[in-house]
Amino acid sequence: MSFEWFGTATQKELDRFKAVCNQLLSRTYVVRTVYQPGVGRVNNPDYVFLSAHFEAIQEYLAFLDWDLRKDDLNGYFYVLNTDEANRCNLNKKETAILLAIRMLYEENLERLGLAQDAVCSVRDLLEKVVTDYAILPAKPNMDDVKRALTVLDNHSVIQRIEGKYNQGSCRFAILPTVLSAVSSEKLNAIVSVLRKEEESEEAEEDSTD
Template sequence: MNLEFLNTATAKELEQFKAVCNQLLSRTYVVRTLYRPGRGRVSNPDYTFLSIHYESVREYLSLLDWDLRRDDINGYFYVLNTDEANRCILSKRETAILLALRMLYDESQERLGLEQDALCTVREVLEKVVTDYAILPAKPNMEEVKRALTVFENHSILQRIEGKFNQADCRFAILPTIQTAVSSERLNEVAAVLRKEENADEETEEDSAD
């Protein structure tokens, strides 16, 4: 295993190396561009660093049982644990919101062009969850929505542009990383399971009432 970079890197490069590795382990993804207030979309220096030192970072993370992967077309790096440990466990409502984000992203694909991010509001997500796809029988309360969207922002699935996550008109970008978080093959399968569970819960509540 060749980790020569660690022996020849400058102090500044080593600091960025550590920062990038920690970001991957805590946030899963490093994306090519970021939104900055008043500046719009800007290049992410961590993505540039990873592009240059991909092999060195990949070999280092492999020692910790993490597999570094890249999607050059959509512009992001991400890690998978080779022992399938350290998984992010989502609640049913969080899962439903994540599915809605993937649906919204897919619907936006044709008009995304080169930018690759799907812009939407919290209101659109809630409409998708309850009305368009009926994943849940009722809208989650706004605090539940805020918690879910905060988790997804912390894992670089989306990035808030303006407003707060507990506000219906809050605007954010769904990042291309959603494609790895929810594969197209799993999308309809998981949505069907959630609908089935909700219907079963409703029938149980009705039987209890009788």
């Protein structure tokens, strides 16, 4: 690794370097634009910094067994652990909600244009989970919904715009990072497994009646 940049960087740049690396390791993604209350979508200074110092940050993270990647088309950076460690494990309901979010994004993909992110409400999401996509047989309780959406927000897959995640009226943006969080191939495979599990559980319940 070349340390030339570190020798010429200002203290302000070094502080930003540390903040960006910590953000990547804790949140997985850094997106091109973010929402600010009362302002709307604005350019993310951390994304600008990553773009300017990509190679230095990539080399540094490689020493920690993290591979820094970028998606220029959709506007985000993300990291993968080369030892496949430090994975975020989701339970069944959290997985179902993530899949529904991915499918919602897919539905809106054609009309997104340069905006890159889709906005929906918690109520819309739950309707998709249970009725339209039939990933879960019944609506999860709002505590489970809040827990799942908070995890996804913490990892920059979604971003809350207004309201609280345990309210049906809460609005949030689905960020383009969801495309790498759940690939099309993985989406179809997991939905199939979840539906088979639900059918099996329903069959077992019928047999015990």
